Amino acid sequence: MSRRRRWMVGACVGTVTAGLLFIGGAIAPAPHEASVPRGTAGGSGGGSAVGVYLHYGTPGVDRMRGFSHWLGGTELRAGHTYLPGDTWTNIEGAPDSLESWARWRKQRSDRLFVLNVPMLARNEAGVPDAEVAELLRAGAHGEYDHHFRKLAQRLVRLGVPDTVVVLGWEMNGFNYTHRCRPDPEAWKRYWQRIVGAMRSVKGQRFRFDFAPNRGSDAIAWTRCYPGDDVVDIIGMDSYDQPPGETFDDMVTQPYGLQHQVDFAKQHRKRISYPEWGLFRHGDNAEYVRGMLGWIAEQRPLYHSITDYCPHGVWQCDQNPHSAEVFRDFLAAGHGR
Template structure:
C-alpha cells in the first residue's frame, strides 16, 4: 500500500512545515527592528519659503523613505509687516501642514523689527520696555489671526529664540524683567484670538552666552515647550562638555522636567569644528534618549548634512542613524522533531523553506 503511505508522509511533513513557517513569522513581527526613537518628530530647515517645502520629499527619499513630520521656517524680522505674517510663503507651509494630521509646523517669530540690525543695548532696553507696556500687541494679534485664517492654528511658535545671546534685537540681557513681561504680553495677546491652539517654545542658545537663560524664563503659564539651539561649537571642546557645562544640554533637560514641560531642539547642526560625525552621532543619541517633542537640523552650509556637501562623514552618520531599518529574512527556529509518522524527521534548512 505505497500510495496511502506517501499521502500520510506528505501530510505530516506539510503540517510540520506550516508550523515552522508560523514560528519563523512570529519571530519577525513588524516593527521589532525599528529604532527606539523612530517616532520622534523630525525635520530640517531647508529654506524659508516654497523651496523649503519642495525639498522635504527629496530629503525623505535620501533618508530611505523616513517620514519628515516637521516643517520649519522663520518670519523675517526687518519690518513689522513680516512679523505680522504678511508674507506669501506662509500659505505654502500651511498647505503642507494640512496634508497630514501628524505633521507639525514650527515657526520662529522675532519679537522686534530690525531684529538683526545690531541695535545697541540701551536701545534694546527701551524697545523691551515699550513691548512690556503693550505698544506692540497689535502686531502679534495680526500674526495670530493670520495663522488661524490659513488653517494652522496649532503652529509651534519659537518666540524670541536665542534670547540669551548678543545677536538679535529681541535679546533678553539688556532688561530681563521687562523682557519676561513682554513675552507674557505677546503670548496672552496671541492666545486671545479665537480658534488658536498655539504652542509657545522658549528656545535659548546652549550655554550661558550673554546671560544665563533661566533668568529670562517668563513662567510656566506662558511656555508650552522648552527648547534649545545647540550647534557644534564652544563653549566646551567635546560633546560631554556640551552636556555638563553651565546652562548646557543636561541643565536644559533637568529644567524642563522640573517645570513639567516637553523639550525640543529647533536648531542643531555642525559649525566651527567642521565635518564631525562624532557630534552628529552623539546628538542623535541624546535626542533618542530624551525624546523631545521635535528636532530640526539646520541643513545649509556650514551646518548641514544633506544640502551641504562639505560634510560627507557627518552626512553618512546622520543617514545611517535615521534611515528606517528593514525587516530581515524570516529564519525558522530550529526544532527537534524526533520521529513523526514512523520516520525520523530532521529540521529543514532555510533553503527548504523558500
C-alpha cells in the same frame, strides 16, 4: 545662530536652513497618532515624526521630497520655517510662503508646523543695548500687542491654529534685537504680553517654545524664563562650537544640555532642539553621533539640524562623514 547669516546664505546657495525634527507626544495631542515609521524616535504619548526645513519659503516645502529620498524614504511629518525680522509687517505674517506651509501642514492631521517668530523689528540691525531696553519696556507695556494679534489671526485663517511658535529664539545671546540681557525683567513681561495677545485670538491652539542658546552666552538663560503659564516647550539651540570642545562638555557645562533637561523636568515641560548642526570643528561625525544619541535618549518634541554650509549634511557636501552618520542613524530607525 545669526539670522543675518541665514539670509546671506539663502541668497548665495538658494537655501536658508534645513532641519530634521522628531515629534514626540505633544502637550496637546494631535488628532490621531500614527504608527512609528522607519527613521523615527519614540516619544511619550505616541510615535515621533521626522520632518525637515530646507528653506524659509516655498522651496523649503518643495525640497522635502528630496530630503526624504536621501533618508531612504523616511516619512517627513514636520516642517519648520522663520518669519523675517526686518519689518513689523513681516512679523505679522505677510510672507506668501506661509500659505505653502499651511497647505503642507493640512495635508495630514499628524504633521507639525514650527514657526520661529521675532519679538522685535530690525532684529539684526545691531541695535545698541540702551535702545533694546527701551523697546523691551515698550513691548512690556503693550505697544506691540497688535502685531502679534495680527499674526495669530493670519495663522488661524490659514488653518494652522496649532502652530508651534519659537518666540524670540536665542534670547540669551548678544546679537538679536529681541535679546534679553539689556532688561531681563522687561523681556519676560514682553514675552507674557505677546503670548497673551496671540492666545486672545479665537480658535488658536498655539504652543510656545522658549529656545535659548546652549551655555551661558550673554546671560544665563534661566534669568529670561518668563513663566510656566506662558511656556509650553523648553528648547535649546546647540551647534558644535564653544562653550564645550566635546559633546560631553556640551551636556555637562553650566546651562548646557543636561541643565535644559533638568529644568524642563522641574517645570513639567517637553523639550526641543530647534537648531543644531556642525560648525567650529568641521566635519565632526562624533558630534553628530552624540547629538543624535542624546536626542533619541531624551525624546524631545522635535529637533532641527541646520542644513546650509558649514552646518549641514544634505545641501552641504563639505561634511561627508557627518552626513553618513546622520543618514544611517535616521534611515535605520534608531531611537525607536
